Amino acid sequence: MSTVARWVHGFAAFWWDFIVGDDWRVAAGVIMAIIATALLAHHGVNAWWFLPLAVLVLLALSLRRAAREAENS
Amino acid sequence: MSGNALLFVAVFLACTVEAVEALTIVLAVGVSRGWRSAIQGVLAGLVTLAVVVAALGPALTAIPLGALRLLVGGLLLVFGLGWLRKAILRASGYKALHDEDAIYARELIAARAAAHSGRFVVHDWYAFTLSFKGVVLEGLEVAFIVVTFGSNQGNVPLATLAAASAVLLVVVAGVLIREPLARVPENTLKFAVGVLLTSFGTFWAAEGAGIDWPGADAAILAMVAVTTAAALSFTLLLRRRRASLGTSLGTSLRQPQDAGEVAS
Numbered sequence: 001m002s003t004v005a006r007w008v009h010g011f012a013a014f015w016w017d018f019i020v021g022d023d024w025r026v027a028a029g030v031i032m033a034i035i036a037t038a039l040l041a042h043h044g045v046n047a048w049w050f051l052p053l054a055v056l057v058l059l060a061l062s063l064r065r066a067a068r069e070a071e072n073s
Numbered sequence: 074m075s076g077n078a079l080l081f082v083a084v085f086l087a088c089t090v091e092a093v094e095a096l097t098i099v100l101a102v103g104v105s106r107g108w109r110s111a112i113q114g115v116l117a118g119l120v121t122l123a124v125v126v127a128a129l130g131p132a133l134t135a136i137p138l139g140a141l142r143l144l145v146g147g148l149l150l151v152f153g154l155g156w157l158r159k160a161i162l163r164a165s166g167y168k169a170l171h172d173e174d175a176i177y178a179r180e181l182i183a184a185r186a187a188a189h190s191g192r193f194v195v196h197d198w199y200a201f202t203l204s205f206k207g208v209v210l211e212g213l214e215v216a217f218i219v220v221t222f223g224s225n226q227g228n229v230p231l232a233t234l235a236a237a238s239a240v241l242l243v244v245v246a247g248v249l250i251r252e253p254l255a256r257v258p259e260n261t262l263k264f265a266v267g268v269l270l271t272s273f274g275t276f277w278a279a280e281g282a283g284i285d286w287p288g289a290d291a292a293i294l295a296m297v298a299v300t301t302a303a304a305l306s307f308t309l310l311l312r313r314r315r316a317s318l319g320t321s322l323g324t325s326l327r328q329p330q331d332a333g334e335v336a337s
Contacts (some may be wrong), residue, residue: 018213019148021155034143034278041283049140052296053280055150055271056303062158062264063307070167071318 023065029058076290079297080226081235083269087218090262091211094176096247098207101180102200110197114204121205122212126219126233135226143281145221146274152217153270157304160264165311218270225277268304271300272296 022025033054040047103111133141162168180203219236223229274291276286286292 018217019151021151021158023155023158026158027151027155030147030154030278031275034147034150034282037279037284038143038282046285048279048284048292051282051284052275052299055154055275056300059154059158059303060307062154063161063311066158066162067165067167067311067314 023062025065026058026062029054029061033058076226076293077228077231079269079273079293080222080228080232083266083273084215084218084222084232084235084241086262088215088236088268089243089265090259090266091215092240092243093259095207095211096243097177097213099181099204099246100251101177102203102207105181106197106200110200112205114201114206115208117201118205118208118212121209122216125213125216126229129216129220130224130229133220140279141281142225142277145225146277146279146281148274149218149221149270149275152214153267153272153274155267155298156263157267158270160260160267161258161304161308161311164308166315167311175186200315222273225273264304268297268300272300277302 008063033051036054037047037051099111102114133145136144159168170213215236220229221234223232226232272293273296276296280286288295
């Protein structure tokens with residue numbers, strides 16, 4: 001791997017780790033939940049409860065995965 | 074509590090946590106290698122962070138508010154959930170706590186073993202780069218929070234003031250006691266910051282997506298209350314789960330030793 005490629009890889013890895021963190025599925029879930037909220041709002045449904053609910057479900061699932069991984073390691 | 078007060082609290086707590094972690098590195102470098110290059114590294118790091126905030130702050134405020142809230146709310150939400158997830162796992166014993174004393178001892182050994190060499194006006198390049206990296210890497214998260222919170226709330230100066238107050242407090246405490254601030258309840262602070270980032274992120278992202286919150290801005294307080302209650306419940310559930318599995322898992326999970334942390 002060239003120096004430039006290594007630098008680009010390192011830069012991308014830093015930002016991935018910085019923003020996304022330990023569980024990419026949480027980030028993907030948040031993006032999907034925001035898109036769903038926007039679609040509902042676009043169709044006239046003021047689903048203010050949807051995103052908070054989705055966030056708590058995503059957090060619970062992520063914690064369960066982390067706990068299982070720790071128990072199996 | 075108003076939005077600006079919550080903004081101040083969130084930035085102040087986040088900055089305190091990161092400043093304590095940076096202080097541990099800088100103290101180890103200063104004690105083992107001398108203070109001149111260590112302080113040069115700190116100053117260079119602080120200037121870098123100030124440039125990041127000065128450049129990104131006005132750039133973000135130029136974006137239309139709806140798009141800004143969608144983008145920044147989403148980023149804060151992902152970012153905040155990361156903090157909260159880690160704090161819950163630490164409070165429940167599924168992840169080791171941040172041990173400033175152990176980190177300090179490790180950095181001290183590494184710094185004493187490294188060779189001396191100077192570059193430009195820097196007498197000790199190793200001490201300079203280690204201090205610089207410590208300040209920039211720990212401070213980048215705070216810079217991100219200052220810029221995103223400040224621009225969304227329309228008050229970057231207040232966010233900057235909160236960050237500067239926290240740094241000043243930690244530096245004064247560090248100078249006075251001259252050892253790592255191991256007694257600062259880091260995980261409790263991270264837990265609180267995670268709750269605030271997640272609550273504000275949810276509020277702003279939903280608003281940016283076109284949602285009207287019942288109660289308008291007062292909904293943020295409800296979000297903070299709900300997120301706190303849920304996070305504490307998850308912590309207790311995980312503690313019970315670990316306790317029930319403890320005997321069969323042996324020592325693979327850390328033993329409870331911090332009843333005062335978070336969910337006490």
